[in-house]
Amino acid sequence: MMKAHDIMIRNVYCVNETDSVRSVIRMFLEHRISGVPVVNGRKKIVGYISDGDIMEYIGRHEDRVVGSLFFTFVFRGDEFGFDERISRILDLPVMDIATKKVITVQAEEPMENVAAILAQRQIKKLPVEQHGELVGIISRGDVIRHSFKALL
Template sequence: MSEILSERIPLELEGTPVSSIMIEEPFTCTQDCTISDVVRMLAENEVSSMPIIDERNHVVGFISDGDVMGAIAQHRAHTIFTGGDASMLYFDDQSLEQRIEDLKDRCVMDFATRKVVCARPDQSIARVAALLAKKKFKKLPVVDDEGKLVGVIRRSAITEYIFGILFQ
């Protein structure tokens, strides 16, 4: 489920719309992709993250290289609480290669962010920049009024826009 950036944030009344600097045909994956598919797409397209879309082009999730790293990271100890006084502690004794093998055919949605914050094409660059800075996001999907993906806005595109104004 995607969430549109709120208009109630009192930043500015008007400004250059984010649609003027967004990537209009971003790299995406579908919700039925595996982790192997996603890692291959990230590497081939030299991107660090991408929106996940359904068959109607609606944003249903977002996956990043950080999500993949978290999925394969070694977890030293796990505790299972059984509801009483007894708990069970076990250790992750798999190698990195074993964890990768176990994850490669898993669905991307098992590891994706499902509540995705999105911008709209008519929102100002300043409004979107404020959210990217506050949330420490590197990019946001841009969706139309129906929730369909129409682009992606990256922090680097906003920085390039600012540099273009400063160093004309």
Template sequence: MKASDVMTAKVISVAPDATLGDMIKLMLQHRISGLPVVTKEGKLVGVITEGDCLRRAETGTEVKRSFWRDLLTGSETLASEYIQSHGRKVSEVMSRDPITVDPDTDLSEVIHLMEKNRIKRVPVVKNGAVVGIVSRANLLQTLSGLVGGAKVEQSDAEIRQGVNAALANLPWAANEFLNVTVKNGVVDLWGCYTAYRQDEAAIVAAENVPGVKKVQSHLSWVDPMSGMVVYSPDENAPVAGA
């Protein structure tokens, strides 16, 4: 998937010379937490978010330091913090040089940029103009559609084949110790696992196979050093040393 597949095309933006009050009204009116800052010519010059308004003099939340720490802090930092907490225009408070993507950027790259830079939205720019925005909400909406997809009818044999194929793609999951049985779409996992959460990974892999209605685990935890069963779900209790 690409950025263009999930982005919001109707972008609500704010001008750099707009007041902070105007920006806040826009956010509250449209129930959004960030806005691209766009000039009259359509050029993107920044992004302003709720986070840019956390440290404000009006609420008494501006950065405060002791007298001695102020002396040790650079003048540029002090000036920037003052502007951030006292600025009245969007251009004074916004984050400059925003990270952007183009409509054809792969969705995995968009998410990588959001994670790496700890941001919640990325403007989508084409030929210098903002054509959309991808936010965490867009990603969640897309995921909702995919997770809630149509049910697929598969035979038990096809499901078993699918589960075995899914487990084969997890070489770290000790799948050579697993056996799969299927009846009426219900998958039963038998065998053992040798490391923490390998059993959960196997269950998740099975749950993602089309046609699976339910997954039941009968997997036992075996200590790889001793070869002894440490936990057996069918006995519903640890059996260390058994």
């Protein structure tokens, strides 16, 4: 039976919890990736930041019509426009916008469970841990490639 450690990518790009969003965006652009685990000094996963988290921050507003009046409400007390949110996000600590409740799997997790987690949770990548430390990452594409490789 195939396990997570059999197909995971071992050389994982990750950022430190003390890094800025600027360094994350640079990494995304340089390596053409869309998300990375956030780790502390002991390689323990403390968060995950994706292009979705960044888009959510810079696009954070809600338009509502109340009666005949049109209002724009900005979340989190953010009174800045789009351009200002773009420039302000760069110097934010990564943990200000990263997902803190990260879904992970253990290196010994059967592939059937990995596939189910990716599908049910609707996530693109799943960090892999062993003894509480980040050891790899698995994407939906990795699961598909390895699952169907012998059949095609």
